[in-house]
Amino acid sequence: xxxxxxxxxxxxxxxxxxxxxxxxxxxxxxxxxxxxxxxxxxxxxxxxxxxxxxxxxxxxxxxxxxxxxxxxxxxxxxxxxxxxxxxxxxxxxxxxxxxxxxxxxxxxxxxxxxx
Amino acid sequence: xxxxxxxxxxxxxxxxxxxxxxxxxxxxxxxxxxxxxxxxxxxxxxxxxxxxxxxxxxxxxxxxxxxxxxxxxxxxxxxxxxxxxxxxxxxxxxxxxxxxxxxxxxxxxxxxx
Numbered sequence: 001x002x003x004x005x006x007x008x009x010x011x012x013x014x015x016x017x018x019x020x021x022x023x024x025x026x027x028x029x030x031x032x033x034x035x036x037x038x039x040x041x042x043x044x045x046x047x048x049x050x051x052x053x054x055x056x057x058x059x060x061x062x063x064x065x066x067x068x069x070x071x072x073x074x075x076x077x078x079x080x081x082x083x084x085x086x087x088x089x090x091x092x093x094x095x096x097x098x099x100x101x102x103x104x105x106x107x108x109x110x111x112x113x114x115x
Numbered sequence: 116x117x118x119x120x121x122x123x124x125x126x127x128x129x130x131x132x133x134x135x136x137x138x139x140x141x142x143x144x145x146x147x148x149x150x151x152x153x154x155x156x157x158x159x160x161x162x163x164x165x166x167x168x169x170x171x172x173x174x175x176x177x178x179x180x181x182x183x184x185x186x187x188x189x190x191x192x193x194x195x196x197x198x199x200x201x202x203x204x205x206x207x208x209x210x211x212x213x214x215x216x217x218x219x220x221x222x223x224x225x226x227x228x
Contacts, residue, residue: 009156040124042205042218043159090158101209102147102166104216106158 002027004107006091011112013085021076021110023091030096032074033104036060037088046089049074050097078112085114117142117210121219128226130198136191136222138180138206147209148189150180153221154202162204165189176200201226 004025013019025032030051035043045058049068063082068074074093078085091107094100118141128134140146147166151159163174170182180191189206206219 004158006158040220042119042220044218045215092159100216101211101214102164103161106151106160108158109156111156 004091004093004105006089006107006110009108009110011110013112013114015114016080017114018077018079019085019112019114021078021089021091021112023074023076023107025072025074025091025093025105025107027093027095027105028071029093029105030071031094031100032068033092033094033100034058034064034066034074034076035090035092037090037109043090046076048100078114085112087112117144117208117217119206119208119217119219121206121222123222124220125223125225128196128224130226130228131195133194134192134196134200134224136204136206136224138189138191138219140187140189140206140208140210140217142210143184143187145211147211148180148182149207149209149216150174150178150189150191151205151207151218152202153205159205162191196224196226198226198228200224 007022033048034046047066049055052071065077090109092104120139149164150162152162163172165182173179178193203221205221
């Protein structure tokens with residue numbers, strides 16, 4: 001079955017450590033996205049990638065980094081510079097950049113806890 | 116700034132009762148409208164969407180939403196809820212001048228016996 005996988009489901013880290021969240025899709029989608037979800041705040045866009053080898057900052061990119069070396073993979077690194085990293089992180093994709101407006105598919109999410 | 120408002124953070128309802136989850140958006144520009152559902156510790160699933168055409172859209176599990184341009188609303192309704200409908204529901208809007216998906220803060224629907 002086609003879809004988006006995120007691993008791990010739960011992640012625990014000590015403050016000051018960088019951590020990388022995995023996102024893989026086998027939908028053959030060009031565009032991929034990372035969102036952060038906090039209670040009572042909805043989803044906020046961290047980074048997006050229109051196509052392989054390209055990525056752009058979203059609304060809250062500070063303290064995060066990404067890469068897009070393969071079409072199916074879009075890992076997110078939460079760096080020690082991110083002041084409040086504890087959150088639920090969701091990866092999404094769309095068939096192409098234009099479809100971001102009307103058809104995004106979401107992965108199951110990774111819950112990151114930093115203490 | 117363009118925004119999406121879900122006024123109710125939580126909606127408790129008894130099983131088999133009707134429910135309405137409210138969603139309003141800030142601008143009258145052309146929009147695409149969506150409802151997503153999120154079950155505990157899971158990702159978002161698209162419930163239904165309005166892109167054009169009929170203002171009343173339906174999902175396969177009995178939910179419906181109506182696009183009201185004059186009131187800039189896209190409320191979600193179900194005539195009879197089930198325990199399994201317990202989840203968080205997010206309204207999302209693409210303001211076509213921005214082509215960016217903007218989410219509301221979510222409404223937690225709690226269905227009890």
